[in-house]
Amino acid sequence: MATWNYYNANKGIHAFRWDTEYYDVDVKAKKIVLTYNESLGRGFEDDRNAYRIEFLTEGSKTYRPQEGRNAGEDQFYAGSITEIRMFDPSGDLQIKVTKIDVPLVAVQGWYNREGDFDRLFQFLDGFDSTHIGAQNGKPETWDLYQSYDDIRTGRGNDTVTAKGGNDFIIDLGGRDSYDGGAGFDQVSYDEWYYNPGGATQGIRADLKAGEIVGPDGVKDSVKGIEGVRGTFLKDVIRGDGKDNTLVGFAGNDVLDGRGGWDSVRYDRDDDHGGYNGIRANMKTGKVKDGFGTTDTLKSIERIDGSDERDVIIDSNKDHGFRGRDGNDVFRIYGGNDWMRGDEGADSFLFYGTDFGSDYVGDYDPGQDSLTIVAANRPRDLKILSRDNGNDTLVRLNKNAEVYLEDVDPNSVSAGDFIA
Numbered sequence: 270m271a272t273w274n275y276y277n278a279n280k281g282i283h284a285f286r287w288d289t290e291y292y293d294v295d296v297k298a299k300k301i302v303l304t305y306n307e308s309l310g311r312g313f314e315d316d317r318n319a320y321r322i323e324f325l326t327e328g329s330k331t332y333r334p335q336e337g338r339n340a341g342e343d344q345f346y347a348g349s350i351t352e353i354r355m356f357d358p359s360g361d362l363q364i365k366v367t368k369i370d371v372p373l374v375a376v377q378g379w380y381n382r383e384g385d386f387d388r389l390f391q392f393l394d395g396f397d398s399t400h401i402g403a404q405n406g407k408p409e410t411w412d413l414y415q416s417y418d419d420i421r422t423g424r425g426n427d428t429v430t431a432k433g434g435n436d437f438i439i440d441l442g443g444r445d446s447y448d449g450g451a452g453f454d455q456v457s458y459d460e461w462y463y464n465p466g467g468a469t470q471g472i473r474a475d476l477k478a479g480e481i482v483g484p485d486g487v488k489d490s491v492k493g494i495e496g497v498r499g500t501f502l503k504d505v506i507r508g509d510g511k512d513n514t515l516v517g518f519a520g521n522d523v524l525d526g527r528g529g530w531d532s533v534r535y536d537r538d539d540d541h542g543g544y545n546g547i548r549a550n551m552k553t554g555k556v557k558d559g560f561g562t563t564d565t566l567k568s569i570e571r572i573d574g575s576d577e578r579d580v581i582i583d584s585n586k587d588h589g590f591r592g593r594d595g596n597d598v599f600r601i602y603g604g605n606d607w608m609r610g611d612e613g614a615d616s617f618l619f620y621g622t623d624f625g626s627d628y629v630g631d632y633d634p635g636q637d638s639l640t641i642v643a644a645n646r647p648r649d650l651k652i653l654s655r656d657n658g659n660d661t662l663v664r665l666n667k668n669a670e671v672y673l674e675d676v677d678p679n680s681v682s683a684g685d686f687i688a
Contacts, residue, residue, distance in 0.1 A: 271369045271398040275418040277405055279363035280316040281437070283419040285355060288318055290385040296343070300325045301350075303386070319355035319363055324386075327351050329373055339381060345373035350389070369393060394423035394441060402450065405434030417452070421460075431493075438494075442467060445489040455496035458483060459518060462501045462541050471502035471520055476509035477527065501541060508568075515569075519543060519560040525567040532571035535559060536593050539576045546577035546595060551584040552602075578613070587625075601627060610637060618642060619671060628672045634681050639673075640688050641665050647683035654678040 291311050292303035303322040305313050313320065329348030334340050350373065353366040371389055379388040402418040420429055421439040429438055432450040440447075440458050447456055461468045461484045468484035474497045475481070481489045484500050496514040497506050503520040510528035517524055517533070518541050524533050535547045535558055543559025549572050550556070556564045559575050571589035572581060578595040585603030592599070596613040602620050609630040610617070617629060617639040632639060644650050644665055653662040661678040663686055664670040673681075 271393055271396055272367045273398060273400045273420070274365045274367070275401065275403045275420070276362050276364065277403045278357050278359075278361035279355075279403060279418060280357075281417045281419040282315075282317060282319055282355070282363060283421065284317045285319050285322060286390040286421070287387050289322075289387055291318075292322065294380075299327070299329070313358075315357060320358040321356040321360075323354045323356075324350045324376075324389075325352040325354070326373060344381075345377040348373040350376060366393070394421075395425065396423060397425035397443075398423055398427045400427065400429040400431075402429070402431035402436055403434060404432050405452075440483060440489065442483060442485045442487065444487050445483075447489060447491045447494060449491075449493035449495070451493070453495045453514075454493055455498065455514070456481065456489075456491060456494050457498035457516075458500050458504075459498045459516075459537070459541070462518070465501070468500065468502065471500050471504035471522070472497075472506065474499075474504070474506040476507065476513065498537070517558070517564050519558070519562055521562050522564045523567070524564055524569060526569050528568065530570045530589075531568060532573060532589070533564070533566060533569050534573040535575045535579075536573050543575070544577060546575050547572075547579045547581075549574075549579070550582045551586070551588060552582060601625075614638075616640075617671075619665075619669070621669070622666060623668045625668070626670050626672070628674070630674050632673045632676055634676065634685065639663070639671065639686050641669070641671070641686045642688065643669070644683075644687050647687065650683040650686060652678055652681060652683055 291309045293306045295302045301324040305320050307313055326348055329345060331343040331345050333343055350371040355364040357363055376389055400420045417435040417437060418431060419437050422441055422445055424442045426443045427445045429447045431454055433452055435452045436449055436454045438447050438456045439460050441460055458472050469486055470484060473482040476494060479491050481491055483489055498516040499506055499518055501519040503522060504517050505523045506515045507525040508527045508531055512529040513526055514532045515524045516537055538559030545559045547559060548557040554566045558564055573591045574593050574597060576594040579592055580598045581590050583601040583606060587604040588606045590599055590608040592610040592615055594612045597610050597615045599608055599617045601624055603625055605625045606627045615637045620642050622643050651664040653664060655662050661673040661676040662670055
């Protein structure tokens with residue numbers, strides 16, 4: 270059983286599995302050393318790859334063939350790789366893999382044919398494995414994009430103890446045990462999109478019960494998991510009553526947050542070919558996703574849109590909305606809502622005379638449009654200064670107002686918000 274240990278310096282590196290053609294190779298006594306070389310075609314990114322990888326060997330034997338395309342070159346024909354170590358540019362250990370036995374003759378063949386070591390890591394995916402995460406320091410220092418372990422399990426029965434940090438666990442099948450530990454931790458089944466062999470169903474996730482039935486029909490046990498990503502099939506994902514983030518991808522998914530402040534995300538649809546934007550209706554609890562399939566939402570408080578044009582319709586409850594890329598449309602009816610359009614020329618429409626106290630985090634007067642539909646004349650609205658003139662409040666009445674962050678009240682007028 271392979272054991273993977275992750276250290277604080279690892280920064281979530283993950284691409285060493287398929288980027289090994291960008292390394293210089295130096296065969297030494299009892300180890301093979303790979304050093305990253307940007308001149309081979311890709312710039313080095315410290316949160317993507319290790320700078321140096323060492324394959325420790327035992328019992329290695331080589332010979333020099335007299336014929337063929339490798340004539341005169343040392344070739345392994347015996348021995349094994351028994352340990353892998355990965356280091357950052359400063360020489361700090363990032364990941365260590367032990368208890369492995371990879372035949373060097375196979376590694377030599379893979380390298381001769383393909384010029385890299387990618388299949389070595391694919392070979393390891395076939396075994397049961399144990400993954401022990403890093404603590405990543407104190408919680409107040411954790412960064413979602415830096416203080417985490419990117420843990421890819423295999424097709425065997427794997428055990429993950431992620432420990433501290435905001436960790437990302439990738440499932441490839443088998444009867445697994447996932448313990449996220451402290452931090453915001455996610456389990457993703459979207460790798461089945463890229464490797465669909467053996468997927469017979471969408472996932473059935475119940476974080477409250479601590480179990481997820483995977484695409485292979487085998488049940489995984491989960492603990493300390495706050496986020497779940499599904500598959501290209503119909504998924505049913507239910508939260509645990511705390512703050513959860515759910516991703517369904519393609520399929521007529523059921524996404525149920527239960528209690529807490531729960532989010533669904535569609536900004537990853539593009540990764541799977543869902544390029545059509547979403548149509549979300551919080552009144553009906555239905556979302557047509559980027560693939561044209563329809564999700565059913567229950568107890569969801571926040572929606573993150575796609576990288577295309579999205580239309581999001583509010584209900585009378587409190588929500589958070591984020592449009593991301595595209596010229597998004599937000600139709601707001603009630604509750605105290607928070608929203609960001611992000612990139613694109615976005616439209617914010619507020620209906621009625623009791624739509625709540627709402628907040629727009631990135632309104633751009635030169636690009637976006639914002640309409641208070643019930644206002645017929647400029648005098649129906651008040652433009653008020655907030656935060657010492659840094660922000661603006663557009664008020665129809667005390668039950669219908671919109672706070673605009675980083676908008677100078679002198680840069681807008683009431684007429685800007687009337688259709």
